[in-house]
Structures are given as structure tokens and as C-alpha cells.
Amino acid sequence: MKNWYRSGAPLIWLNAGAVSASLIMVVSLIGLIAYQGLGHFWPKTVMSYQYSETATAPTERLIAEIHDDEWVSKEQLKQSQPELTFKEDSIQRLLLKTGNRDSGGLDFRWIIASHIKSTERPKDVMVLERQEWGNFYGFLKEVREGENLVASSDKNNLWPELTRRLGRVHEIRSEIDGIEKDEIGRINYHIEKLRLQDRALELKGVATGSAPYHKIEAERQVLEKQYQQYQQRLVDLYKLISRDSLKAEIMDGTQITIPLSQIVRAFRPNAMSIPQKIGFYIEKLWEFASTEPREANTEGGIFPAIFGTVMMVILMAIIVTPFGVVAAVYLREYAPQGFVTRLIRIAVNNLAGVPSIVYGVFGLGFFVYFLGGSIDQLFYAEAAPAPTFGTPGILWSSLTLAILTVPVVIVATEEGLSRIPSSIREGSLALGATKAETLWRTVLPMASPAMMTGLILAVARAAGEVAPLMLVGVVKLAPTLPLDGNWPFLHLDRKFMHLGFHIYDVGFQSPNVEASRPLVFATALLLVAIIIVLNLAAIAIRNRLREKYKSLEQ
């Protein structure tokens, strides 16, 4: 015992424990996100329970997915449900997702596991994902076309009929979406442009009623006419899409009619085979990555957030790379290596440690209000008082993050430059090259992997940063993407959605946190995956670089 203590082993093991605990935390955190995020898309079995809350309460049927499962002590349960009494000290509770928010009010419910009388796995239970009101759980009874019954539960064609008709609904829906988003969006955009041209003429003092106004008016007429046509087409389509409906029985036995136009997807999880489930899973995963959110961001996909994040990061990279590299080249190759340069170097180093929210405050005050406000006064007077650039937007976000990440690029590039042996520079100069040529032909190409590392790290940092963006341009729901088919295609003044902010917003500001939580985990998983891949790439490049220079120095 004494020997054991004197060897220092217990303390060494304690130190080892700290490392192990840190490693466990990282791995389990990523594991948790992956499990929760990926599990969400798998079609869960829907159970049917016979349940009575207390001994005297009547038995009711619950049709639901199990969402959570926990043990609580009897005293804690007593606080929330005093009417229950138990012999056991701890009780198992299940959190059921019963859906049907439109008829039940709540879509989640806690039940006591021991009070379940019987459990079933009904094969024909149907789950509907809807445009509104969340999921629906029930048994399909009838499919109707207008008033006519086309399929009912006594015949066998019920499910195929529903699938076929849903296919039709989806085709119509995609046409509606196309018109509403692309065509009418385009017309609105151009009409707004015309309004601004009109106002600009007014500001210039062009007399009302003169030729330029007529031209604008004529264009407006054309657009209005197109708009009317599309509007008519939409009315027709809406008539078509609302033709079919279905009737289904929910858990308390009542039958509910749901128009097919409300349904996003219908499936019977209990009847699915494993390959079917895998197919379903992939389909859901694709939907998540490629479609827009529904129902206050709690359902549907996150495509606009992915797009916004990528767009913003690309803009930032375009800004930060040249400036970061030039600053590093200046500090390492041109600036006199004295006290001042060392001071600057320390300052640049430290900027990486300045809280990101400070950059957000600076971005809001300087870029948005000061620069943006001045730009608006100079170039967008016709839009006043509505701000164009004097309001948070993607340009200001990328600029703010560029300032935030420029120290990362500078430090990485400088490190790369300092690793290049001076013999290489001297060799080039001795052969008669100017300093600029030496830089361009030998030094910079050799330092390019280091720049790459810096850029990747900067991108990884920018992709995960949320706090400053909350001040300078991120919104919870952007109606339009910053890149679209309307000239000038890239709209730098627009606000955008961002993966990190999406996590914050849906997880903490959403009306139905429980229902949206799996989606938040999935979003978090995507973000973490992007950042880990970027960082691993940076680490790999850096390690290869070190090996390369080691061989150079020998």
C-alpha cells in the first residue's frame, strides 16, 4: 500500500482519469447527437394500448409511438398527479407521441407503464405527415373523390387507392409551388423593382406623366397581366388538389375526414419490411436535406439553412483569404522584424480569443448602421425609408465573420511561411529573381497548404459561429434565398437562414419543443459533421506539411 502510494501511481492514474473522462465526453457527445439525429428518420412502430389512468378510470385506447421512457420516484409523481397512489417506490413512465393535435389538443402524453392493460401492434395503423397540425395516427376507413366513395375498408383496394391519389396530389402541389415560388415570386420582384425605378424618377425630379413613367407603366401592365394568368391557374389547381379526401378512425373511435391536399406523406410503419423501412429512411433523410421547413420550422427540411450557411461561408472565404494572406506575407516577409511587428503579431494572435459577440456588436454598429446606412443614402434613396443595406444581411454577416476569422488565416499562413527554410528564398534571390518573383514563384506555392489549413479552420469556425450572426443578418425564416433566378442573381442585402441559428431557434424559441427536438438533433448532427470533417482535413494537411518540411530541412 505504502509502496503503491509512494510510486506516485494513484496520482498518475487520477491524471489519466481526466484524459479518459474528456475523451469519453467528446465521443459520447458526438455519439448522442448521431444517435438522436439519425434515429429520428427511422419509421417507429406504432403501438396500440389499452390503458386506464387510475383503478377507477375507464379504459381507453391509445395509439402512439413511444417517444421516451423514464423512472421517477413516487413523490415526484405525486406532485404532478396527486390522484395516483403506488406501492412501489419508483415508477416507470412512458412518453407517448399520440399526434392528432387538431383533435386531442396535445400531441404528447405521459402514461404509467404498469397501468397498461394490453399492448398490440396493429398492422394496418396509418401515419400521416400533414401540412399542419403535426402527425396523424389512425386507421384508414374510406377514400372519397368529392362526395363519391371510391374505396372503403370492406374492399381491398383502400391503401393502393390512397397511394395513387396522393401521387396525383403531390404532382399538383409541386406545380402550385412552382407557380407560387418561382413565377409569382419573380413577378413580385420585378414589380417592386419597377416601383423603385418610379420613385427614383420622382426623386430625380422627372416630371410626372413623361415618357419614362409610361415605359414603367407599360412594363407593369405586362407583369400584372401575367400575374392574373398565374392567379387563374392557381385557382384551378387549388380546385383540383382539394378534390379527394380520406376518412380515418382515431384512437377514441371517432372518424375524421382529412383532405388529401393536407397530406405530405402517408405510411403504415407496422406493415413495412426492413428494406422498405430503409427506403423510407433514405427518402426522409433526403427530404430533410432538400426541402423547406414547415410548421414554424418544427417539421420538414432545412435546405434554406444549409444553403444560407454555405453561401455565407463562401462569401466569407472570398473576403478573408486574400486579406489574411496579404497581412501574413506583410508581417513575415516585408515588415521590419522589430518590437512593433512583434506587438502586432501578439495582438493578432489575441484577437482569436476575443468573444465573438464583440464582433457582432461591431458588425451591427459599423457595417450595418454606419456603412449600410451611408450606402442607402447614396445609392438607394428611392427605397427609403425601407433600408436596403442599412439592415442586417448576408454581406454584413460574411464581412463580420471575415474579420472574426482573419486572425486564424494570418496565424496559419505565417506559420507556413516561417517553416520555409530561408535557403530557398536566398537561392531564388541569388538566381536573380526579384523579391516579388521569389514570393510568387517559390514561397507562396510552398506555403499554399498552410494557407489552405488556415482557410479550412476559418471556414469551420465561421460555420459554427452563431452569436455575432444573430446581430448582423440571420433570421429564423427567410422567404427567399440570397441566390435566385432574378437579376442580379446574388442578393447581398438579403437576410438568410443558418444551421447554427436554426438549432437555437427551433430548440429554444419554438412553440412545440418536444416535437421539434429530433429535428434539432438532426440539424446539430449535420453541423457537427461538417465541422469535424473540415477540422480533420485541416489536421491532415498540417501533418503532411510538417513531414514535408522536415525532409526539406535535412
Next chain:
Amino acid sequence: MAQFNRDSSQQWRLLKDKLVRYGVMLGGISVIAAIVLIFFYLVFVVWPLFESPTSEVVAAYQMPGTTSNSSKTLHLSLDERGDIGGRITTSGEVVFFHTKDGSVITRQQLPSASKISSVAVGELGKNLLALGMDDGQTLLLKIRYVVSYPNDLRTVTPELEFPYGEEPLEIVPSGSAIEQIAFRDSEEMLTIVTSTKGGVQIARFTKESSMLDDEVTLEKSSSEYASSLKVAFILLDPDQKRLYLAEHSGAVEVLSIGDLDNIEKVETINVLSSDAKLTSFDFLLGGISIIAGSDQGELSQWFSVRDKDHNYLLTKIRSFDTDKTAVTTLAMESRRKGFISGDRQGNITIFHATAQRTVMSMKVSEHPLTKIVSSPRADFVFAEDAAGKGYFWHVSNHHPEISWGALWGKVQYEGYDDKRYIWQSSSASNDFEPKFSLMPLAFGTLKAAFYAMLFAVPMSILGAIYTAYFMAPRMRQWVKPTIEIMEALPTVILGFLAGLWLAPLMESHLPGVFSVLLILPIGILITSFLWWKLPSSIRRRVPDGWEAVILIPVIIGLVWFSFTLSLPMEEAFFGGDMRSWMYNEFGIGFDQRNSLVIGLAMGFAVIPTIFSITEDAIFSVPKHLTLGSLALGATPWQTLIRVVILTASPGIFSAVMIGLGRAVGETMIVLMATGNTPVMDFSVFEGMRTLAANIAVEMPESEVDSSHYRILFLAALVLLSFTFVVNTLAEIVRHRLRKKYSSL
């Protein structure tokens, strides 16, 4: 020709070289300038907070519309931008004039022929007035400055409106002269209080709108009160329930008039300390605080505070410095808690109540000032002196509410029993008193950082020591990138997990969380001992430096074990519910999103920062030092403690500093994993609000260039300076350490 070509190409090369040189210098310097700009821009925005206000005279002239010497000004008003002034005289005339030169716009005689004896202002900024006549009649009058834009030119037209008709209301039955008047008007009722020689009359008109049309009928009820005072001032609170009667001696009677049939006297109190004469007595914006001024220069703020017996009694809150000059008149700012005093020597002094600050003072006249008014935006002041001259001043006073005491000291706010540190920057109502104490935020920031460091420092330093000094190189190759990944994890994800997953988990497994803290170290020590006791044939299979791997399953097992035991433990020791047990036994409240969660989540974010730098410092301790120590017979542990740590301690210090900088400025984790309530409570089970989270929450809604906006910039500047200083210190320490290593 060829020669020429080569020369020109040579020159072109040199030119290019030069161009690149200047280009790079320009680019590099501009990037560095941009970085410096951040600091200067923040200072530039914050600066006006601490700038002293300025004032300048715009015009001075004989009071417009003065015809007979007998008519005195009873009331002054200014329009929104201070272009037009209005003046009501004792002879019942309303004169509107241009403030810049005193030229009269219109003069109107009021419908009643009687002389006006007193004017009362209802709600500040509404311009609704009650005029008391010397024949006992009362007239309600609204002054409106109507803004229109004929030919795109801003034009203000002053208008008079009589919301209760041009016919005066009969309040005083006997027809005796009204001496003082006060009134308040609301959606439900109108109360007018007058004083005559005979006593105090209270008339209340309850408004009833008929079902059929929008017409409002007034239901009158009235009462009389015989005061023992010679009433010189009457004030009525906005709820029309409390009445303050004051006489020149400073004695104030507080009456409760909620029920006119049962008028209760709450208290009698003297607001002056000496035998001075009370010269002004008026409500501050909001109708809660009263400012009292005397002819001996006393100036104090009073409002009702609840005492031990739950009675609301008028209490002196603070007094203001006047250089002992007699206060002759007071004017209230109509959008903030500021007020203006005029004194006998012709000085105007601007004060701010909450900040207890004498903002500025200016001498405008040689004579005593009789009336002052501040424009709604508080950028102009108009004053009249005893000689009948008017003075129009421009005042640039944007942030009177900021003082050192208001930002960092305890302040007694309206409606509070005592002095407190409170941060509450905005509210729905207009006459709200902003509470800008940075203390709760600074405290919250330090509290969050403290708990995070409490978790992160031991974990990261111990881990770094092991990784740098004991760990097998092959394992180290894996550990270091993992920690780097840990550093790169976006804090929004940590915050989200902490708020939505960790916080509920810890709430339901509280005993488990605490037992982990106890069981883990003990379990590790026991594992170490058992390993020591194992036959060496087994021990040899795992070489030195792989202990951490053995511990991974042990730790997972121990954590799982204590979480499974959590519920039975709660049953056995805490009566089934640890939270209510804590509350009942010790009075400790429990927030789900508390400092414990913050400590863990933010600790997680800080660990890799400290870990990497510490590991670097320890790993680069020159090998000959450790080898020398080992050669002299010291055990690896002794070498570590006596040689390695000692040498690397500056590096460890700088690592902790940089970690602290990160913890102080972290935003998203705190924003998501606490309730964000600005409380000053050090309990582990309560939340906090930090400077950074506060900026994130309030900045988007803050009005540009308002005091609130600048204070948020100040918070950002404080964060920037703090982290910059801490990081620079750390950087210098590390730099010296590196030099020392290279010399060893």
C-alpha cells in the same frame, strides 16, 4: 533594339517588385488597421455616454404677447421640435409664438371671461390642462401642435381643443376663487381637485359610454375635505387615488381618495428640514416620484415606500446639489426621469433623478426665473424670468441617466423598498424607469466563468500533464486531434445539448450527479490499487502510458452505476425528491437551467483551450531536465512535480488565463443553458445573465444611439478589453517561457 527590350522588361520587373511591395504593405497595414478599428469604433460609440452635455443660447426676447403688466404667465409649452411655443396668461389669453425670434403667431382669448388663477398639467407630454378660474369655474383645455406637409414643407399649426366642451365645469359651488388645481384624466374617469379659501374640493366624473353610440356621459360625484394646511400645491397621482396637499412650510398631507365617501388621511410629513419655504412641488414623469424644492436650495426626491407594517409612506429617496440657491421653479422632462430647476440667480440646472446627477447648469438671466419648460425631446429649454423676458436655449443632453453610480452602484428605483442592483432596460410603458446597473451582469459573467473554470481547470491540467508526460506516443497521436475536435465543436451545439438534454437529465438525477463527483476519483484510485496488486504477467500486457485506456470502461461503468443508483438514493436519503428536500431543509431554490449545467457545458468548451496550451508547455520542457532528474533517482512522479511542473508553470498560468478569457466571453452556451435572469445569487442551482448573453438578447431591439444601445456597446468594450488584456498577459508569459526553454 534587343538591348532596349531587355531594359524595359528589367524595369517592368523592378516596377512589379515595387508594386507588390507597396501593395502588400498597403494590404497588410489595412488589415491591421481594420482590426484596430474594432476597438476604436466601440470607443467612438461609447464615448458620448461620458461626454459632458452642452448648451447654447438660441434667442432671448421680451415675452411675446405681453400687453398689460398685470398678466402673468401661468403655463408654457413647446411643440415636438421646439419650433413653436405656447403661453397661457392670467388674463385668459393663449399666445403662440415662434421660439427662434419671439414673433407672435396667434393670440386667442379663452371662452370664459374670468381671470385664470391656476393651471394644472395632467399627464406629462399629453398637453391636457385644467384651468382654475377666480370665479370657481374649471376649464379643460388641450393644446395641439398639428403637423402637416403642404408642398412637402413641415408646418406646425397650434390649435386649442376643449375635450369636455367650451362650457366650464362647476366644481366649486360657492363661486369663490380657485387657488390651486390638480387633475387626472383616464379612460374610466376624470378627477379634479381644487382648493379655495374654504377648503379642498374633489370632483370625480365617471365616464360611461352608451351602448348605442360612442357618446360619453359623465357621472359626477364630489366631496370636500377640510385640510389643516394652507394649501399651496396639490398633486394627484395617475391612479386618481392618492392626493398630496402641501403648504409653503413644507408640510404635506397624503390622502387616500379612492373612495370619495371615505377620504382617509394616510400621513402628514414635512418634506423640508429647516424653516425654509417650499417653492416648488411636482411629479416626475410617471407620477410616482415627487420633487420638492425650497427657497434655501433644498431639492429632494420623494416617493411612497412600503415600511415594515406594509404601509406605503412618503420617503425621501435622494437629494440634489443646488449650491444653496433658492429654487424658484421646476420643469419636468416628458420622456425621461429628468427635471430642470430655475433659481433666484437666473440659473437653469438640469438634473437626472435615477442617476442622482446634476447634469449641467447654465446662467440665462440676472433675474429669478419664474417659469421653465422643456421640449418633448428635451433638446430645447424655454425660461421666463421675473423681468418678463424669455430665454430660448438649445441643450444637447443625450445621456443624463448615465453616471458611475447608476452603472455600478446600488440605486433605489421607484417602487422598490431599498437600494438594489437591477438590470432592466426596457418595458412596455413609456414612463418606465430604466434600470442600468451593470453589476448583475458582471456578476453573472464572473459566476458563469467561475463554475466553468472550477470544472475545466482540474480536468484539463491533469489531463494535459498525463498526455504530455506519461502517455504512450501512439495514444497521444489519437488524443490530440480528438481534443482539437472538441475545441472546434460549435458552442451552439453545446448550449443546445446543455439546455435541452443535460439540464433535464441533471434535474431528474440530481443525487446521481453529486455521487459521480465522489465516486469517480475514489473508483479511479481503487482501480489503480487493484492494478498494482495484479500479477505482473497481466500488468505487463498493457505497457506504461496506456492507463487512460483501461480507465475508459471503468469510468463509463461508474457513471452508469451512480445514475442507476440515483433514484434509490433519492428515495432513501431525500424523501423521494432531492429538489424539494433541499428547499425544505436549506431553503435552496432550484432552477432547471442553473450554474451546474453552465459549469459543465462551458467547462467542456474551455477544457480543450487550456488542455492544448498546458500540454504544449509541459511537452516542450527540455528533455535533459527530466532525464537528469530521473537519473538522480527521482520517480517519474517526483520529477513531474519538482521539475516539470515547476518549469512549465508560467505556461500553465497563461493557459488558464486564455481559458478564462474564453469563458467570460462565451455567448451561446449561457444564452441557451440558463434562464437569463439577471439575479445576484451565487447558488449553484440558480441561473445568471452574462454580459455577452445580454448583448445577444437585447442588441437587436435596442434603438440606435439611445443610452441603452451605447451601454450595450460599453458591455462589448468591457469584454473586448478584458479578454484582450488577459490574452496579452498570457501571450507575454508564454513568449518568455519559450525564450527560457531555448536558453536551457
